[in-house]
Amino acid sequence: MKYSISILFSLLFFLQSCGQNNKALDKEVNEILGNLYKDVKNYDQRxxxxxxxxxxxxxxxxxxxxxxxxxxxxxxxxxxxxxxxxxxxxxxxxxxxxxxxxxxxxxxxxxxxxxxxxxxxxxxxxxxxxxxxxxxxxxxxxxxxxxxxxxxxxxxxxxxxxxxxxxxxxxxxxxxxxxxxxxxxDVPYQLAGWEEGEDLYKLDKSTLEKQLLNKYKEYSNWIQNRNLEKIAKSNLNSEKEESQALFYDKQTNQSIINNNYINGWGAEGLKVYPLENYKIKFFGNGKLATLERSDYVGDPILAGEYVNKNNKNEEMKVFYLYFYIPKGKTELEVIR
Structure with a gap:
């Protein structure tokens, strides 16, 4: 198959742009999450x-x-x-x-x-x-x-x-x-987690459902625009706790960034499914809430599909998010 010089130039420009975009995304996420392992305490007692x-x-x-x-x-x-x-x-x-x-x-x-x-x-x-x-x-x-x-x-x-x-x-x-x-x-750490969160059972269920849906819409838009900076910042508190609980070293920290963010939230060509057919699920003894599919048991509402570059197959990605309201606040935040 023959290509014109203009098409070849456009293709080369597109590939260079993708590479530059990936490097930019990588830099953004690393600036926010790349040093989590440095704050891990009692690593020798893990x-x-x-x-x-x-x-x-x-x-x-x-x-x-x-x-x-x-x-x-x-x-x-x-x-x-x-x-x-x-x-x-x-x-x-x-x-x-x-x-x-x-x-x-x-x-x-x-x-x-x-x-x-x-x-x-x-x-x-x-x-x-x-x-x-x-x-x-x-x-x-x-x-x-x-x-x-x-x-x-x-x-x-x-x-x-x-x-x-x-x-x-x-x-x-x-x-x-x-x-x-x-x-x-017996663990050598203590995390705030959701223990001091508000009791979500006491909130009006329809109001809570709307608040959750708005949060999921934010994440859906961030994924579609590959805005990993906002996703990483929104998940920062959760990631700090998980890095301590799972005793990240430098290699693990980088693996989380690559797998969960660059190739997860930021997977190229990821098309997010519509946010529909959902129900609230409570966890953490009523202090955590998430939206799950009502038509597919156990599946989160936030998911999408993309073409895997390695095997050229369409694959599905799912994103579990657990929200809580810190004591004294009124807005939902991601904690896991």
Whole structure:
């Protein structure tokens, strides 16, 4: 294929502009968030608590201190296991709470030409639920340096089926079940978090919903205009706390900037979905609020899609935001 000199020049100019824009974005975000690791205290005493989760035949949501740290809503074929860091939900040493909510799996169906996921009515007999929480100290290269032992080791009960003699999920046949407990965590930091936030349950729900929607509209506009400076400034307090809770070093700090901001919030060509079909979800014992999709369980309202440069596939990005109102103030702020 042949190109005219003018087209080639325009293409070269476009590529140079993209590169310059990326460098400018990178500089803006680094100026705001690039030195978070320098303020991390007690790095030598770091301890990262992780929730090790084994799930089979069900959907779930794991909460630490009533803050969501892991979830899955979708088809339930087979079993899955993974590890989720939970320090971002631990504000200080002491007694913490854990909860795991169990839901039926979803089936993919086509309704009126639209593919959607519909939850089943009840939890199936083959469901399995296990959660363990353990304190771990990692080396800077990511290897485990020290284990502090499990502080939670829970397996949902099974029972023997009278007909088949097989072990089945004891709560099978129910539409929802949750398990909860407490554990002791010892961390070398204390975060303000949302503890001193206003009780959002006491606010008029429709007013709160409008305030939340306005905040999401701000973020949506920032994403569409690739205004990472405003996003980074809005998230600064949250990022400061997370850098301490997760004990950022310089490499981790830069990775967060690259993955979450340059290639996340600022992904080239990211098209934001309309802000629609939403409902308020409360967390943090009523001090946190977010907007989630009402038609896709567990999905945040703020999401979009872009073409991945590496594999040329269309991919989806989702953005979870948790707002609170600091005591004595009236405006919502991001805290996670």
């Amino acid at each position: 301890i990262n608590y992780h929730a090790m989760i084994f799930i089979g035949g069900c959907n779930y949501e794991v909460l630490i201190n009533d803050f969501p740290v892991d979830r899955y809503f979708g088809e339930g074929n087979g079993a899955a296991s993974g590890s989720a860091p939970i320090n971002r939900a631990i504000l200080k040493s002491g007694l913490q709470t854990w909860k795991i909510r169990i839901y039926p799996i979803h089936d993919i169906k086509e309704i009126n030409g639209k593919v959607t996921m519909l939850p089943r009515n009840t939890i199936q007999e083959g469901a399995r639920v296990e959660i363990a929480i353990e304190g771990i100290q990692f080396k800077e290269n990511g290897d485990i340096e020290k284990r502090f032992g499990k502080v939670v080791d829970f397996k949902a009960p099974l029972k023997k089926d009278d007909k088949t003699g097989k072990n089945i999920f004891a709560e099978a046949g129910k539409p929802y079940i949750e398990y909860s407990g407490t554990f002791q965590a």
